[in-house]
Amino acid sequence: MKTIFIIALLFVVTIVNAQQVFELSGQVKNKKGGDNLEFCSVVVLNKENKIIKGGITSEKGFFNLPVEAGEYKLAISFVGFQNDTVSIGRLNSNKFLGVFKLEPNNESLKGVEITASSSSAIIDKDIKVVTAEMRKGSIDTKEILEKINGVSYDRYANTIKVDNNKNVVILVDGVEKNQEYIKNLDPKRLNRVEIVRDPGGRYGLEGYAAVINVILNKNYRGTEAFFYDQAIVDRNPNKPDLLVPINNLYVSLNHTVNNVNIYGTISHNYMH
Known part of the structure; x- marks a missing residue:
């Protein structure tokens, strides 16, 4: 009888201490065109910037994350767009956060090669700024890409690879292009190159190993x-x-x- 009482007491304590789970939801769109953004990385962070929960947006740009009660902020990132971080405040009920509109990332970056620590936990994205030294001796874009760690051009298969994998998606300013379009561009056009490995979402489901997003210089003639x-x-x-x-x-x-x-x-x- 005593054993049954202790078990029942522990069960009651467990229920009392259990955190209630609520749903955080919203939608992500392209601010410029208004189209839905699929497989954006959406992460819930606590006050110490520790990742509590993460996910990706659906084909329609929606996300839905189950989170325990607490005080949080939300970080959204997507290749070719500026990251967005907003404060959620105290979460004590299901909350629809509305529509987030991401700005296309066309700004020039200074430096040579960086991996943004603030977004590395959100999306595995390497950024390579195309410098004058990289352009030197390069006659086209595929030769520029070969100077980036992990990227190669297979001359026999006539294809661009990442980590020796040919299943690569090519984007130009965030818009999908075929490889023939990008291979022969003048290196002077290039501002920087963003590489996302294991992209997830639709590209992940279709078996792509990486996404290469080439950002072009503005006002090029x-x-x-x-x-x-x-x-x-x-x-x-x-x-x-x-x-x-x-x-x-x-x-x-x-x-x-x-x-x-x-x-x-x-x-x-x-x-x-």
């Missing part, structure tokens, strides 16, 4: 024209036993004036 004709030997698709020379012809043109960009490509494969 210039034209890049690129041409190559690659010759390889491969099997004739109509006669598999016959090896034939195949040429891959590729031409691209990129013209920019006052933030207006015109881009076009032509490619053609032909057998001899």
Whole structure:
């Protein structure tokens, strides 16, 4: 009987001391275009800036985090955008925090290479400022990228890799682009490069290992024209036993004036 009483007493004490859990929710949008931002990192911090709970936004930009009662602040980050930190105050009920509008990050940074300690716990993002020394001897963007730790260009597969993984998403000023667009840009265009490993969200679900976000200089004026004709030997698709020379012809043109960009490509494969 005494044992049952002690167990019951401990059960009551546990209930009394248990913290009630509330839901923090909200939505994140692009301030410039108003579109929803998917897989933003959303983190709840206590007064000592210790991470209490973290998550990412959904396809519609919504987040929903279960948090115990307490006094907190919220930190939101997303590649290519300025971080946003707001005070939540004392949480003692479910709270919808409203819509957060992130500002695209187009500001120039000073320095050479940094990993922001304030955001490293929120998102694994490395930032590399493109310096005059990096541009020296580089004829295009892919050569600039090769000078960044962990980034390489596979000339046989004609693809950009991060940590030797070809599953990489390329963004330019936060907008997704194909690799052909970025490879041959003039190095003078580049302001900095942001690399996010294990991006999570949709990109993570689709198996991408990293996101490369290239931030361009404002008010750039210039034209890049690129041409190559690659010759390889491969099997004739109509006669598999016959090896034939195949040429891959590729031409691209990129013209920019006052933030207006015109881009076009032509490619053609032909057998001899």
